[in-house]
Amino acid sequence: MAPPYDALSSEGWGGVMRSELDGLMRTPLGRRALLRYMGAAALLGGSGVLAACRREATRNTAGTTPTSRAPIDEEPGDLKVFEWAGYDAKWIWRDYAQDGFDDPKFAFFTNTEQAIAKTAGGYTWDISHPETEYVQDYVELGLIQPWDTSLIPNFVDLNPALEEHGQFEGEQYNIVLDWGYSGVIIRTDHVDPSINSYSYLFDDDLEGRISWFDTPAILQQAGLVLAIESSIWDMSAEDLQTCKEYCIEKKKNLHSIWVDYTQMWDDVRQDNVWAAYSWQDTYAWLREEVPVQYIKPKEGVLSWAEGLILFADSQNYHHAHEYADAWASPEVGTRMTNAWGYGHANTQIDLSDLDQDLVEVFGLDDPIAALSEPNSLIFRHLPNRDSYNRAWDEVKAS
Amino acid sequence: MGRGQGVLTATGTAVEAHERAHLSEEARRARRRARASTLGLASSPVGYLVLFFLVPVILVAMYSVGALTLLPKDEYLSLQPWRDLLFGSIYLGVFWRSVQMALIVSVGAVLLAYPIAYVLALVAGGRKYTLLLLIIAPFLTSYLLRVLALRVILQEEGVVNSFLRTIGALGADQSIGWLYNSRFAVYFVLIYVWIPFVALPIFVALDNLDLALLEASSDLGASRWRTFRSVTLPLSMPGVIGAFIFVFIPTIGEYITPLLVGGPDNFMFGNAIQGAFLAGFDWQFGSAMSMFLVLVVMALIAIFGRYLNVRTVSE
Numbered sequence: 001m002a003p004p005y006d007a008l009s010s011e012g013w014g015g016v017m018r019s020e021l022d023g024l025m026r027t028p029l030g031r032r033a034l035l036r037y038m039g040a041a042a043l044l045g046g047s048g049v050l051a052a053c054r055r056e057a058t059r060n061t062a063g064t065t066p067t068s069r070a071p072i073d074e075e076p077g078d079l080k081v082f083e084w085a086g087y088d089a090k091w092i093w094r095d096y097a098q099d100g101f102d103d104p105k106f107a108f109f110t111n112t113e114q115a116i117a118k119t120a121g122g123y124t125w126d127i128s129h130p131e132t133e134y135v136q137d138y139v140e141l142g143l144i145q146p147w148d149t150s151l152i153p154n155f156v157d158l159n160p161a162l163e164e165h166g167q168f169e170g171e172q173y174n175i176v177l178d179w180g181y182s183g184v185i186i187r188t189d190h191v192d193p194s195i196n197s198y199s200y201l202f203d204d205d206l207e208g209r210i211s212w213f214d215t216p217a218i219l220q221q222a223g224l225v226l227a228i229e230s231s232i233w234d235m236s237a238e239d240l241q242t243c244k245e246y247c248i249e250k251k252k253n254l255h256s257i258w259v260d261y262t263q264m265w266d267d268v269r270q271d272n273v274w275a276a277y278s279w280q281d282t283y284a285w286l287r288e289e290v291p292v293q294y295i296k297p298k299e300g301v302l303s304w305a306e307g308l309i310l311f312a313d314s315q316n317y318h319h320a321h322e323y324a325d326a327w328a329s330p331e332v333g334t335r336m337t338n339a340w341g342y343g344h345a346n347t348q349i350d351l352s353d354l355d356q357d358l359v360e361v362f363g364l365d366d367p368i369a370a371l372s373e374p375n376s377l378i379f380r381h382l383p384n385r386d387s388y389n390r391a392w393d394e395v396k397a398s
Numbered sequence: 399m400g401r402g403q404g405v406l407t408a409t410g411t412a413v414e415a416h417e418r419a420h421l422s423e424e425a426r427r428a429r430r431r432a433r434a435s436t437l438g439l440a441s442s443p444v445g446y447l448v449l450f451f452l453v454p455v456i457l458v459a460m461y462s463v464g465a466l467t468l469l470p471k472d473e474y475l476s477l478q479p480w481r482d483l484l485f486g487s488i489y490l491g492v493f494w495r496s497v498q499m500a501l502i503v504s505v506g507a508v509l510l511a512y513p514i515a516y517v518l519a520l521v522a523g524g525r526k527y528t529l530l531l532l533i534i535a536p537f538l539t540s541y542l543l544r545v546l547a548l549r550v551i552l553q554e555e556g557v558v559n560s561f562l563r564t565i566g567a568l569g570a571d572q573s574i575g576w577l578y579n580s581r582f583a584v585y586f587v588l589i590y591v592w593i594p595f596v597a598l599p600i601f602v603a604l605d606n607l608d609l610a611l612l613e614a615s616s617d618l619g620a621s622r623w624r625t626f627r628s629v630t631l632p633l634s635m636p637g638v639i640g641a642f643i644f645v646f647i648p649t650i651g652e653y654i655t656p657l658l659v660g661g662p663d664n665f666m667f668g669n670a671i672q673g674a675f676l677a678g679f680d681w682q683f684g685s686a687m688s689m690f691l692v693l694v695v696m697a698l699i700a701i702f703g704r705y706l707n708v709r710t711v712s713e
Binding site for chain 2: 111113117137140141214215216254256259260263266270385386394396397398
C-alpha cells in the first residue's frame, strides 16, 4: 500500500519538483557528481574567502605611517566606534560633539574575543574599547596602532597605575579610561565582613549560598586564597592543577555560576546568595535595598581596566584623538561613577561631586594607590590562556 | 513474400527507423532540456548550501587541524586539538551528557506533542488550523525571552514556589530546589520550547492520513486502541521520526538553556564549544569540538536514514 504522503507528494508542484530532483539524482550527472561539484564549489568558495581574509590581514598589518597622515580637516570625519552596548551615551562624547564634529557611528560587540575575531576577519572601525589584557592580541594581529598621547590634553591627568596596563612594547596602544574591581559582594546579615578575603567564594559554611561568575578568574582567586607560589598570571602546571582541584572540591557550595549580571543581583537581593563574585556597581545598586558590603580582599582585588584603541588603518586619526580626549575628561568620570558605579581613570575628578560612600569603596581618595599592586591586581595577558580555560572547563564539567 | 511487398516492408522499416531516430533525437533533446531546467532550479539552493553550509564547515575543519589559524600562538597543521578532545579528561564525558539530554528532551517533546497533533488533526475538525495557530502563537516571541520568562516562573522566588508558600505547601523559607538551577529545569524548558515545532510534522503526517483506513480497521472489528496501534501510529511514524530528528540534532549542541537555568552542574558540549570560541579564544579547539559534533550528527542522520527509513516504517 502506498502511504498517503507519497500520493500527495507526486501531485502538484511539489510532485513536479520532487520528480525533477529525483531525475537529477538518476541522470548521468548523478548524486556523486552533484556532490563532487558541490565539494569543488565549496573549496573554490572557501579559497576565495581565505584569499580575501589573507588580503585583509596583509592590508591591516600595513598601517598608516605618521608622515602620510592628513590634517584633521582633510579627514573624512565619519568616526566609527566599535563599542559595548550603552557606551554610545552622548554624555560620554559631549565635548567631541560640542567641538562641531559629526556624531560618531556606533557598532556593538558583546565580548572582546568576538570583537577581535570580527576585526581579524576584515571588519573595520576607528576606535574600539577592549580590556587591557587583550592589547597584546590586537597588536600581534596587526589590528591597532599606538596613540599619540600628546594629542590628548586630558591624558596627563589619567591614572598612571592604569595607563601602564595600556602599553605594549613601550607604546601606548590603549588609553585606559574605565575600570572596576572583581571582588566579592556579601550579605552582611549572614556573612562576617571582617574576614575580608576571596575565601568567601569557597567557604564551606556558606554551602548553597555562593555564586561564581563564569570565568577562569575563579582559578586565580583560588590561587590567591591558597597563596600559590607561581604568579596567578602565569601559573605553573602544578599550581593550576591545585587551584582546579580546589575549585572542584568547593563547587558543592555553589548556588549558581552566573552569566546574567542582573540575575545575580536578584539572587543577592532575594537572599538566595550570600557571597558572589561581582563588580562594585552591584554594591552601588543594592546597598539601599539589602544589607550588603563590597569586599576588596586582603589578598589584593582582581581588577579590570578598559580603554580606547585605535584601528591600524583608521582614516580618522585626529578625530579619534579628539574623541578619546572627550572621553577622558573629569566630567565624564564624575558621571560614570555616580550613574554607573564604574571607576574612571581621570585623577582630577572633584571628589565632592561624588557619592562619598562610593569614594570610600572605590578607594578614590587615593586612586593611584588603590589601583596599584598589591592592593589591585589588574588583569593581564595570560601566556597560557588555553590551560586556564581547559582547567575552568574541567571545573564546570565536574 | 512478393518483391513489391518486400519493397514496401523495406520502405516501412526505413520510415520506422527514421521515426525512431527522430523520436530518439527528440527524447534526447527533451532530456537535455529537463536536465538544464533541473540544474537551473537546483542551482540556487545548492549554491546557498555551498556558500552558507559547506564553506563554513570546511573553514571550521581547517581551523581544527591548524590549516587555518587566527592567533600567532595557534599551532600550524596540528592534530593537538583533536588529541585534547578525544583523549582529554572531560570532553567526551560532556558530549555523552549532551547526547543523554538530547535523547530525553527529544523523546519527551515527541510524547507530549503527539496528543496535541492527534487532537488537532483528527478531532478538532474545521477548527484545526485556528487551534494550530493558537498553539504556535506564543512561540513567535523570542526563544531567549521565553527561557527568561520560565526562569521567573521556576526560580526560588518564582511563581511556583510563591504559590506553594501561599497555600502553605511550603514553609516561608522553603523552596523546591530541583525546579531551578537543575537538570530538570533544562529538560523542562527545552521540552516546552520544542513542543509546538515537534507537533507540526506529526500534525502533517496525521492530517494526510486516509480516514478510510481507520474506518476499514473499525469495520474489521479492531478496537480504537488497536486501530491506533496498528494503523494510525505506523502511518504517522514518518512525522514522528522527522520530529524526533528535528529536536535531537539541535539539542545536542544546545548551550543557552543550560547556561540560563541549568545551574552549576549542567555544563554541556555546546557550552564547551561556546566557551572555546567566545571566552577562551581557542578557535582550534572549538573547531575540533564543532567538527566532532558535525560528524557525529551526520553519522546519526545516516543511521536514522538507513534503519528508520520512512518508507520502511510506513509499509
